[in-house]
């Protein structure tokens with residue numbers, strides 16, 4: 001019998017964005033007693049990958065115990081906070097927008113981007129090919145059947161390094177879900193509660209796994225700490241007070257515990273020389289529970305960990321003026337028109353243009369010896385081109401508010417959260433006068449590295465390139481060509497204009513910090529999601545999915561990513577591991 005009841009927390013707490021309650025309703029089921037529950041599988045981590053695996057296993061009638069160190073308020077993990085961008089190939093939305101895409105073109109882009117070059121890349125490459133087939137075929141139907149709806153306008157993320165066979169997306173492929181990340185996880189959360197109602201799923205929150213139990217080389221269970229409860233809202237760091245211990249035995253254990261993005265010590269330890277020196281100061285693009293500890297625990301139990309040095313961090317991070325998690329950073333998803341300067345006021349060369357080549361730009365910035373850079377732009381650019389990544393930064397799409405969304409496209413101001421950052425964000429400076437702007441930039445950086453005359457002449461030179469319909473400036477040419485894509489012209493790329501012309505102002509400067517986010521390497525798995533040992537054989541009883549497995553295989557993205565591939569990677573790898581266990 002289904003009883004509409006709450007278990008310990010109000011529904012509004014469960015899926016609320018700070019003070020804004022989303023329009024979700026869930027049926028909470030009252031479970032009066034802890035009856036004997038013998039799971040077929042334990043899943044560690046109730047993020048997207050864990051929820052997908054749980055759905056696949058329970059829909060085959062098998063039982064799952066889902067453990068998470070966080071509270072129930074945090075169900076869905078990082079995906080809740082995500083922008084909800086999904087990578088698809090040749091989707092109906094792309095076709096409607098006049099985009100010609102194909103598996104072959106996407107394969108060319110993926111391989112140019114991943115640049116697989118290691119012996120360890122055997123399984124990552126298998127995963128990449130399998131994932132591309134999924135993204136070009138079954139994925140659209142899979143998510144549609146779950147009720148995930150996509151916006152008509154397809155975004156063009158990671159536009160690349162300028163070479164057809166090199167890094168980047170040749171065409172727009174970033175499909176934002178209506179509801180952003182909340183729209184992506186909602187159906188999987190609903191499925192979890194349905195499975196719970198049927199007695200197939202049990203969820204235990206505040207259960208932090210600290211070790212895997214092995215017998216005769218086979219993983220047979222988990223042990224860990226029960227943490228004190230905590231009533232903090234979703235996303236806020238919770239306490240780590242241990243109240244007791246637990247131990248569970250089971251035939252199959254799935255690790256779905258996310259990456260290392262909030263563990264800056266681990267990020268710095270894993271930082272590769274090829275990206276320059278690891279930054280001392282970074283902002284954090286993920287909640288505190290993305291602590292990466294389970295990777296070391298899996299390694300101690302005999303798992304092979306590969307490609308630790310492959311990570312996906314951003315160069316356009318802002319310090320959140322209204323933080324949720326510690327050191328909370330927000331990423332700007334920039335359109336291509338802002339002028340980009342390093343800490344000393346040198347213009348970044350192409351292809352290091354906004355939204356083009358994330359890690360190429362990161363390396364370039366790190367080589368300057370300063371872990372920050374600057375955008376200089378106009379009100380017209382910020383209005384059209386600034387989007388902030390994160391569900392809470394996009395209330396129009398998250399709350400499926402069409403009127404607010406139309407205002408984003410046709411209104412005079414930038415979206416509310418962008419304007420709020422402009423007003424309150426520590427990294428934003430606004431002025432009608434360039435000299436004053438540069439002086440304030442120096443004050444913010446606490447040094448005198450920027451020279452007004454030098455910056456003025458660089459902007460004037462760029463502005464002069466607009467007098468003809470043709471130009472030698474790569475950025476200007478790119479801005480012009482990209483507006484041939486309707487999605488960019490309508491919603492993403494401002495009409496080319498002179499930055500120093502007062503009618504386009506005021507001028508805006510934004511200090512950009514390095515922001516940690518995604519882990520591209522991790523636990524090595526075969527195509528069933530089974531964890532491998534360093535000798536390449538299967539570690540019986542253990543599986544991994546999602547970010548902890550480098551989204552499949554231990555690093556299906558290789559060195560770099562095409563964007564929107566992470567949520568889809570969680571769905572695909574969670575589905576593969578779940579289906580394999582379901583069919584045993």
Ligand SMILES: Cc1cc2nc3c(=O)[nH]c(=O)nc-3n(C[C@H](O)[C@H](O)[C@H](O)COP(=O)(O)OP(=O)(O)OC[C@H]3O[C@@H](n4cnc5c(N)ncnc54)[C@H](O)[C@@H]3O)c2cc1C
Nearest residue numbers: 045047048049069077078082083085209258546547566567
């Ligand atoms: C702001 C933001 C925007 C993003 N935008 C996009 C986007 O537009 N498109 C895209 O593709 N991707 C995006 N991403 C990335 C994507 O959301 C994540 O990579 C993905 O959700 C990771 O899911 P996961 O299930 O692997 O792990 P997580 O969501 O990190 O979940 C892991 C869970 O495991 C638990 N856990 C960890 N260790 C233990 C332990 N020892 N014991 C018990 N439990 C443990 C954690 O508490 C957590 O609940 C974004 C991420 C963020 C933060």
